[in-house]
Structure formats: structure tokens, C-alpha cells
Amino acid sequence: MNTLVVGLGNTLLGDEGVGVHIVNVLKDQPLPPSVVLKDGGVSGFDILPDILESDRVVIIDAAKMGLVPGSVRSFTLDNVQMPDGPEFSLHDLGLPQVLKLGSVISSLPPMLLIGIEPKKIAPGASLSEEVTGQMENILEYVYSAILDFTKEVVN
Numbered sequence: 001m002n003t004l005v006v007g008l009g010n011t012l013l014g015d016e017g018v019g020v021h022i023v024n025v026l027k028d029q030p031l032p033p034s035v036v037l038k039d040g041g042v043s044g045f046d047i048l049p050d051i052l053e054s055d056r057v058v059i060i061d062a063a064k065m066g067l068v069p070g071s072v073r074s075f076t077l078d079n080v081q082m083p084d085g086p087e088f089s090l091h092d093l094g095l096p097q098v099l100k101l102g103s104v105i106s107s108l109p110p111m112l113l114i115g116i117e118p119k120k121i122a123p124g125a126s127l128s129e130e131v132t133g134q135m136e137n138i139l140e141y142v143y144s145a146i147l148d149f150t151k152e153v154v155n
Contacts, residue, residue, distance in 0.1 A: 003032075003150050004054035006040040006047060008061040008095065015069070015118030015131050019060040022116075022142055025135075029143060032150060044094070048102050056110045058146055061095065063115025070134025071117040072141045077108065112149045114142055 007023030010016045023037050031037075036054075040047050051057050065073060077099065095113075102108050116138055119128035131138075 001034055001055040003035045003056045003058060003146070004038060004050055005035055005058045005146055006038045006050070006060065008040045008043070008047075008059060010042050012123065012125055014120045014122050014124045014126065015116075015128050016062050016121045017125075018062050018116045018118065018127060018131055018138075021127060022060050022138065025139060026143070026146075029139075031146065035146065035150065044098055045101070048098055048105075051098075051102055051109070051111075052106050054109050056112075056149065057108075058112045058114065058149060059095065060114045060116070060142060062118040062121070065115055065117050067117040069117050069119035069128060069130035070138065072134075072138050073115050074145055075113040075115065077111050077113075079113075110149075112145060114145060 005023060005026065007019035007021070009019040009021075011020050020039050020041060023039055026037055038047075038050060040059075063073075065071070067073070099108060099111075116131070119130040126132075127135075
């Protein structure tokens with residue numbers, strides 16, 4: 001049983017890249033051998049085979065939720081608004097479209113989506129002070145969520 005942990009985002013657009021930054025920091029943390037970390041960057045359709053080949057998936061990404069910047073929340077697929085129609089293009093697929101396409105192709109594995117509220121999505125390679133200031137809390141939350149999700153699915 002493997003758990004794929006994917007950090008999504010564009011590291012050249014400030015807080016938009018927070019998922020990638022988190023996955024890069026997690027590489028130095030002790031995680032179970034079944035956990036596979038992946039820098040998903042701005043992957044759209046390209047990440048789908050990895051998702052479909054995994055037993056469970058954790059996706060970390062910036063998410064505008066109307067919270068204080070640096071806030072972090074977990075969601076399941078039931079909480080994500082999926083696109084209605086079967087309109088698929090392989091250009092500029094966002095996460096909801098990739099997951100919808102995946103559900104058409106096959107059964108999606110159990111999935112945990114972790115959203116981090118951005119402050120600034122604008123050109124620049126640095127995270128905002130607000131998100132950077134919450135990094136320790138974000139990492140603790142994400143690390144615990146990965147371990148809890150892995151246990152929960154196994155039991």
C-alpha cells in the first residue's frame with residue numbers, strides 16, 4: 001500500500017507554489033517507507049497516471065478559502081466541486097478537471113486534499129511573510145494529516 005503525496009503549484013507565483021515548498025521540506029522528515037513524495041509543480045493531466053497507480057493520495061495546494069493567509073484545511077473528494085460536463089481538453093487542466101477525468105477513466109483512490117490559504121499570488125519566487133510565518137504550523141498539520149490518513153486507510 002503506497003501513499004502518494006503531491007505538492008502542486010507554481011513556485012514563480014509566490015504563495016501559489018506553497019504545495020511544492022511543503023513537499024520539498026517533507027523530504028527531510030521521517031515518513032513511512034510507503035509514502036512517496038512528488039513535486040507536481042503545475043502538472044495537469046501529467047499527474048493523473050501517478051494518482052491512478054497509487055493506493056491513496058494526498059494533494060497539497062494553495063486554495064482560496066476566505067481564511068487568514070497561512071490557514072490550512074483538509075478536504076475529501078466529497079468537498080470538492082467537480083466540473084459538471086465531460087468537456088475535457090488536455091490544455092490547462094486544473095485539479096478538479098484532472099480528478100473528474102480520472103474518475104471517468106478508473107476508480108480514484110482514497111484522497112485527502114490539503115489547502116493552504118495564500119496571501120499573494122503574483123510574480124515572485126518567495127512565499128509571502130504571512131504564509132512563511134505559518135510554515136511551522138502548516139508543516140505540523142500536513143505531517144500529522146499524512147500519518148493519520150495513512151493509518152485511517154490501512155485500518
